[in-house]
Amino acid sequence: MRPTGVTVATFNLNLGADLRPLFGATGAEELAERTASIWSHVEASRPAERMALAARLLHRHVPDVVAIQEAALWRAGTTESPRTHDLLALLLRELDALGSPYAVAAEVVVLSSGELSAVLIQLTGQVVELADRGVILVRQDPAVSVAPRWAGAPGVQESGVYRTALTVEVASHPVTVRRGWCAVDVRVGNATLRVVATHLEAHDSRVRDAQAGELVSGVVSLRPPYPTVVLGDLNCLPPGVSCEASGHPTGRPGDAYHQLTGTGLRDAWLMASTEGERGGASCDSSGDLRPTKASSPARHITGMKPIYLRNGVRSRRRGRKGRSRSHGTILGRTERKTLRAMRKIACYVLRHVCPRFASKFLSPATY
Secondary structure (H helix, E strand, O other): OOOOOOOEEEEEOOOOOOOHHHHOOOOHHHHHHHHHHHHHHHHHOOHHHHHHHHHHHHHHHOOOEEEEEOOOEEEEEOOOOEEEEEHHHHHHHHHHHOOOOEEEEEEEEEEEOHHHHHHHHHHHOOEEEEEEEEEEEEEOEOOEEEOOOOOOOOOOOOEEEOOOOEEEEEOOEEEEEOOEEEEEEEEEOOEEEEEEEEEOOOOOHHHHHHHHHHHHHHHHOOOOOOOEEEEEEOOOOOOOOOEHHHOEOOOOOOOHHHHHHOOOOEEHHHHHOOHHHOOOOOEOOOOOOOOOOOOOHHHHOOOOOOEEEOOOOOOOOOOOOOOEHHHOOOOOHHHHHHHHHHHHHHHHHHHHHOHHHHHHHOOOOOO
16 A cells, blocks of 8 residues: 655666766777777666666655656667667666556756767767756656646746856867756645756766756745655765765755755755664765676666655655765665664574673663
């Protein structure tokens, strides 16, 4: 039986390869080698298998609304016979096959490789194209629908690209790495909410903070007559929480985190987790998704990311364990209760089987 209330999730599918090696290429030969390496990483990451696993995770929890980051569309090879990997199409197909169909309610193309592809063709003759998309999916169910715009909000954009962006050089050619947002109003039963989804810059804090400012001033600051939920891969941390694996510093005044929470949004991660869990994880911190003897695509499925709430929207937070806290939660409520129960049982057995050991290493309040 599904609990009452609106359930939301946010999921980074991962492009399948780390693009940063391209940014350090200095000549055509080096660029060709690095481009070939990136494409081999994409192929070896088993896109279809990864999306099948992602679909199973979403099918298990059946959120009403899902924000998706890095819904990549890759094309490579020759113009006559390109090879294509469309992560979004693969994910939707798998969800439909599982009996949990979703539809795209909002979409923004945040990175189109036209600029980069022109450089690659000019210098190497290789055809490699990438479209990086952010989307909002809505569960296909009679109780869930896209709501009409609220009165007094005509002309408000439903997607956009941030003016502030990271610029890098690829073989002495400047390439702009853009990020963006999209939004939609959703009705679930008798409840209506506005969902905003974004993916903020990961590799430059000044760009990320500026993008958060644009999001706050142009999108989040709008006041619809119902709650607002911000979903996304925000690449920032709350104050007092640090994670070396994430590469992001703990929150500081004026950063993206403070700008968002300064609008009245509340961090659902802090609301739903205990203090001991706030160093938790939901992100695959590795850029290399190629399976090894010790891993498989299942180990690289990302979990739920931060969810920011305004006006008391309920949120069920569930995810899969990862390596970095920069993006969200690690365990849901059911898993936490199970772990606590197992710990109490273990402590109880230890006290009665090895009381001398227990008195030395366990505090009286352990169970």
